[in-house]
Amino acid sequence: MHIKTIAPATKAPRPRPLSPNIQIYRPQLTSVLSIANRVTGILLSVGAVGLVIWLSAAAAGPGPYATVQQAIGSWMGRFVLFSCTFTFFLHLCGSIRHLVWDTVHGFELRSIYISGWSAVAASAALTVAAWVAGLCVGGWL
Amino acid sequence: MNRPLFRSPLGRAIGLGSAKSGSQHWLVQRVTAVALVPLTLWFAASIIAHAGSDYPVFIAWLRTPFAAGGMILLLIALFHHAALGLRVVIEDYIHSGVRFAAVIAIQLCCYGLAVTGIVATLRIAFSGE
Numbered sequence A: 001m002h003i004k005t006i007a008p009a010t011k012a013p014r015p016r017p018l019s020p021n022i023q024i025y026r027p028q029l030t031s032v033l034s035i036a037n038r039v040t041g042i043l044l045s046v047g048a049v050g051l052v053i054w055l056s057a058a059a060a061g062p063g064p065y066a067t068v069q070q071a072i073g074s075w076m077g078r079f080v081l082f083s084c085t086f087t088f089f090l091h092l093c094g095s096i097r098h099l100v101w102d103t104v105h106g107f108e109l110r111s112i113y114i115s116g117w118s119a120v121a122a123s124a125a126l127t128v129a130a131w132v133a134g135l136c137v138g139g140w141l
Numbered sequence B: 001m002n003r004p005l006f007r008s009p010l011g012r013a014i015g016l017g018s019a020k021s022g023s024q025h026w027l028v029q030r031v032t033a034v035a036l037v038p039l040t041l042w043f044a045a046s047i048i049a050h051a052g053s054d055y056p057v058f059i060a061w062l063r064t065p066f067a068a069g070g071m072i073l074l075l076i077a078l079f080h081h082a083a084l085g086l087r088v089v090i091e092d093y094i095h096s097g098v099r100f101a102a103v104i105a106i107q108l109c110c111y112g113l114a115v116t117g118i119v120a121t122l123r124i125a126f127s128g129e
Helices: A029-060 A062-073 A075-102 A109-137 B009-013 B024-049 B055-062 B065-093 B098-126
Strands: none
Touching (some): A029 A109, A029 B098, A062 A075, B065 B098
């Protein structure tokens, strides 16, 4: 007597579809900001190394401190510092969004987009404000 | 892993990791984040206020107990936050045997940098002049 098997054990299982892949997924503000929070976190960790170098130079004396200040004062140094400022404010604003979400608020799609664009706008505004203030205090503006 | 086991779900779960400290990482990440909001803003404002000022002025500022204390708190919160965050990034994207080594390396780097920064701050704070 021949017994018909429903699912032969020898047949390899069909590969299951995976979750939306990043390559075929249209970027949205939500996903871009989620990735950005992680990327800015990594970049700020690198920036934190700069903070320790700067403090160590200050502790070492006026000579080493002047060398580091000169590096920061160069165009390249200022570009890096400017990028760090924007990175910092984007991470700050993104994290405040996350802290609000932790209180189970603002999860409606509309709120998520409002807070997302607010974070981007606030980061840009705060970066410009910080640099205008810094350049004014320093007497460069 | 998928071999049939005549065991209850509880029997399978017992011994598979801690069930008491699961939220610790998440919570400390939030506590350090909340601490970093005022600390980083204070630091940014102080740096802006000292833009263009020379070495003695900057040192005189960092030597005040408030500034030195704030800087040390900033370094502790910053590198603790970074260590927790970078650990998650490594655990999410590195799946090879390097993962464990990378997690250890990043933790050691973060705490080493924190201590380096704190020692530098203390050297400035307690340098007699």
